[in-house]
Amino acid sequence: MAQKSAHKWVETDVPDQTGRTFVVTGANSGLGAEAAKALGRAGATVVLACRTVEKAKPIADEIGERAEVRRLDLADLSSVREFADNTPTVDVLINNAGVMALPLKRTADGFEMQFGTNHLGHFALTGLLLDRITDRVVTTSSFMHQVPGLKLSDLNYEKRRYSRWGAYGQSKLSNLLFAYELDRRLRAAGSPVLSLAAHPGYSSTELMGRTESVQDAFMSLGRVFAQSAYMGSLPELYAATAPGLQSGGYFGPDGFQELSGHPKKVGSNKASRDEAKARELWTRSVELTGVTYPI
DSSP: OOOOOOOOOOGGGSOOOTTOEEEEETTTSHHHHHHHHHHHHTTOEEEEEESSHHHHHHHHHHHOTTEEEEEOOTTOHHHHHHHHHTOOOEEEEEEOOOOOSOOSOBOTTSOBHHIIIIIIIHHHHHHHHGGGEEEEEEEEOOGGGGSSOOOGGGTTOSSSOOOHHHHHHHHHHHHHHHHHHHHHHHHHTTOOOEEEEEOOOSBOOTTTTOSSSTHHHHHHHHTTTSBOHHHHHHHHHHHHHOTTOOTTOEEEEOSGGGSSSSEEEOOOOGGGGOHHHHHHHHHHHHHHHOOOOOO
């Protein structure tokens, strides 16, 4: 008798989310939009936290009356603080927004744009909201966390030569170091809140084609081979909703080299598990953002 194949997790496996509130950063397009719509279909109230409110309105309209669009610019700490000051209790925060492989730019606070947006903005947001989060924090990383680039003595590329992919790798490794360190601190504090991470594999999103270089043409061509943004959103949707998950887990696609497929628990490189570096990054992040955590 043929053996029954293992179940592949899909959106219909999301439990009923009625009465639960999710904040999704960068929900105006790509992974965030797909996750927000799926959460809405499951009955959740969804706050679409986006830099450009107008771009998120069509997504909110599709979700319906339980969707709210709020402005959040992760590249401006004053915007992060304003958003947090006006946010009541939430069940789940999905740190989804990100930028990729940009030329050298700086945030409103002078940080290198990729590190400042992808890591520091989410670090500040999570810390400012943590005492109002009841269930879990999900932080989106990437298999590109394996690209060398993290330099704790020069996180903002003030002394070294800028590398757009090195800076992206630094920001994505920082996302994982943060997620794992947050888990350790939550456990030490006896908190019931979970810290989880996810990555979308190789997915077709608006991040492709924004390098402002000749690489845009190659990345646009690469979309032909990429899985859809909807499929790419499933690992973070799984991390945000699946019951019984253990804090500190990392989830990505189950296909070849984790490039595509359905959600499963995955591993990450040795650098992401370096607890000393994680503590130092945390300390530097507190210094740069001025945000301390209530744990």
